[in-house]
Amino acid sequence: MRRYGSAFTSRGFTLVELLVVVAIITVLVALLLPALSGAREHANRIKCLSTLRSMGQAAQMHAQEHRGYMPLAGIQPLGAWPDAVGDATRKKYTYYSVDPMGEPRPPFLVAPLSASLGQYMGLTLMLGSRQELQDSLRSELVYRHFTCASDPEPQTGSTIVGFTARGPEERMSYLYNMRVLSLQEMDGVPGLAGNVSKVRRPAEVFLFADGQGGVPPPTRHLSYFGVMGGDTLYDYWRWHGGLSSTSAFPALDPRRHRNRINVVFLDGHGETLTLPDYRGQNLDEIGDKGGIASVGVNMGISN
Secondary structure (H helix, E strand, O other): OEEEOOEEEOOOOOHHHHHHHHHHHHHHHHHHHHHHHHHHHHHHHHHHHHHHHHHHHHHHHHHHHOOOEOOOOEEOOOOOOHHHHOOOOOOOOOEEEOOOOOOOOOOEEEOOHHHHHHOOOOOOOOOOOHHHHHHHHOOHHHHHHOOOOOOOOOEEEOOEEOOOOEOOOEEEOEEEEHHHHOOOOEOOEOOOOOEHHHOOOHHHEEEEEEOEOEOOOOOOOOOEOEEOOOOEHHHHHHHOOOOHHHOOOOEOOOOOOOOEEEEEEOOOOEEEEEOOOOOOOOHHHOOOOOOHHHOEOOOOOOO
């Protein structure tokens, strides 16, 4: 600063000084970004686990009001109307109205999972006509309750699929245990169809988990979100390649939470588990299974 009589003039920054300041700011931003990104992902992971717990609590509330049955989901070989799922009096599951189109069937179909759960999660859902229900399920409020902030492309499909048609369209970031919630047979043994009283060790059996839906062959047009196969989540993850992009079936998503996965169990408790690092390895030779080897799909139900 120079003084000429009583007047003062100021000297501006030189180009070198400006470049130094910019360089310092750039370094600071580079140092802070990973920490900020990690903090954001940690917050998203906690929020995601909270969502899964809410879904688990809603499933338990459904069971309390429906004779011990959690919502029905999955592929229903005989259809999704009450008689076909062993619920002629409509006391076990949640239904919505349909036009019978002159067919000798009751004008009701099993509601999709997000509707059955959503009614216990404080969501406004219209269980009237199919179109009314579909409009409800497409609302942003419902989407936010069934999608994860760390999932850039939540899958769209149906959690309840009849023999010839699928249910209303849903968008979800999560998978459910088809062995627990569906009637689908595996190795000649039918699913529990939501009857949780038949599960011997509910604290070991998963109910909902992070994942991406798939398209079951051979139909290819029916997206679903159910996991059925293998004793544990590790078995299922191994058989379907670990990445949903390489499999036609629903799969766990190791990229969403940086090789971690949120899981809620049948008894209502939730955990964040580390997935094994599959990169560049033969999946059958992975030593550290990251905890998912103890998460039951079939294991814990009858053994």
